[in-house]
Amino acid sequence: MFDIQPLSRTLGPALQAKIDQKTKPLGALGQLEALALQIGLIQNSLSPSLTKPCIIVFAGDHGVAAAGVSAYPQTVTAQMVANFALGGAAINVFARQHQLDLLIVDAGVNADLTAIPGLVHASIGKGTANFLEQPAMTREQCALAFSKGAELVLRQRNEGCNCIGFGEMGIGNTSSAALIMHCLTGLPLERCVGRGAGLNDAQLRHKVAVLQQALARYPGLSDSREVLTAFGGFEIAMMAGAYLKAAELNMLLLVDGFIAGSALLAAAKMYPDVLDYCIFSHMSGEQGHRALLDHLNARPLLNLDMRLGEGSGIALAFPLLISAVGFLNEMATFTEAGVDRD
Structure with a gap:
C-alpha cells in the first residue's frame, strides 16, 4: 500500500x-x-x-466513552472542534505564534459539524462503536481512514509542504491508545493506561478494569490493522495512514504525544522505516508515553509535563527545527x- x-x-x-x-x-x-x-x-x-510546515489535527469520537473512561463527556469533542475552527484553542495560539499552517479534520465526530467554517470533512462515521460490545470499526472503515489520512498529506505536499505533524482530539482516545500500545508492545496494560484528561484514582481504576474487559473480548491481537479495527479511533487510524504517506513522500514527520505516538506505533509495526522520518517533539505527562518512546528508541526534544494533545508539543518544538536548519x-x-x- x-x-x-x-x-x-x-x-x-x-x-x-x-x-x-x-x-x-x-x-x-x-x-x-x-x-x-x-x-x-x-x-x-x-x-x-522547512517549507510550508503544517499541523493536521484529526478529531474523532469513541464509543467506549459511554463506559465512563473519561473525565469529560463526549460532547466536548465537537465543542473543541468548534473552538479550533474559531482559533481559540492552545494549538491555534501556538500555530499562529510559529507561523504553522493548521488544518482541522472531522475524522469521525459524533455530531453534525457541517456549519463549522473551515473544517475539513473526512468523517468515517459518527464515532466508533463501543469496543466493549463490538469492534470499534470495520476493516473497511479502517482502510478508508488510512486512505483519507494519506490523501490529506498528499494534498499538503502538492501545495509545497515538506514538514508535517499530526494532532488529535477525541474524548476517550487515551483508552484506545493504551490498548493499541499494550497489544503492539506486549507491555503490561497498567503501564500503558494513564489519567487522560484528568481522572482521579477511583476513575483510573475503573478505566483499567474497562480496558481489561475489552482485552478479554479480543484475545491475542498483534497485527496493526486488527488492533486498530478492534480498539482504534477513526482519528488514530487516519493519523497512521497520514504518517505512512508522509514518509513515502520523503517529508519530515513531527510526532506529538501519547495518542499520536500510538498511531505511529501502529504504522511502524507495518512499515518500520517510517521511524527514520520522525522527530519526536516532547514527552507527554501521560503515563505510558515514556515507555512508548523507549519502545520506539525515540529521544524527544522537550519534556514539559504536557498532556494536552492537539499537536501542541509539535508547535512548541518547531522553533528548534528552525534553529537546527x-x-x-x-x-x-x-x-x-x-x-x-x-
Whole structure:
C-alpha cells in the first residue's frame, strides 16, 4: 500500500563534516546537531529547508466513552472542534505564534459539524462503536481512514509542504491508545493506561478494569490493522495512514504525544522505516508515553509535563527545527570566520 524507502546514509559523512566545521567545539550544540543531521538526511541535502510546515489535527469520537473512561463527556469533542475552527484553542495560539499552517479534520465526530467554517470533512462515521460490545470499526472503515489520512498529506505536499505533524482530539482516545500500545508492545496494560484528561484514582481504576474487559473480548491481537479495527479511533487510524504517506513522500514527520505516538506505533509495526522520518517533539505527562518512546528508541526534544494533545508539543518544538536548519545553513565555518581550531 505504501512505498517507504529507508533513508540513504550516503550524505551522512558530508553532513557531519559540515556540522563539525562550524565555529563551535565538536558536539557543542548537542541535540541540535543530531536534528540537523537527520533533517539533512531526510531531504538528502547539505542545505535543507522547512517549507510550508503544517499541523493536521484529526478529531474523532469513541464509543467506549459511554463506559465512563473519561473525565469529560463526549460532547466536548465537537465543542473543541468548534473552538479550533474559531482559533481559540492552545494549538491555534501556538500555530499562529510559529507561523504553522493548521488544518482541522472531522475524522469521525459524533455530531453534525457541517456549519463549522473551515473544517475539513473526512468523517468515517459518527464515532466508533463501543469496543466493549463490538469492534470499534470495520476493516473497511479502517482502510478508508488510512486512505483519507494519506490523501490529506498528499494534498499538503502538492501545495509545497515538506514538514508535517499530526494532532488529535477525541474524548476517550487515551483508552484506545493504551490498548493499541499494550497489544503492539506486549507491555503490561497498567503501564500503558494513564489519567487522560484528568481522572482521579477511583476513575483510573475503573478505566483499567474497562480496558481489561475489552482485552478479554479480543484475545491475542498483534497485527496493526486488527488492533486498530478492534480498539482504534477513526482519528488514530487516519493519523497512521497520514504518517505512512508522509514518509513515502520523503517529508519530515513531527510526532506529538501519547495518542499520536500510538498511531505511529501502529504504522511502524507495518512499515518500520517510517521511524527514520520522525522527530519526536516532547514527552507527554501521560503515563505510558515514556515507555512508548523507549519502545520506539525515540529521544524527544522537550519534556514539559504536557498532556494536552492537539499537536501542541509539535508547535512548541518547531522553533528548534528552525534553529537546527539555521545553524547548518548560516553559521560560519572556522575557515570563513578566520578562527583557529587548534
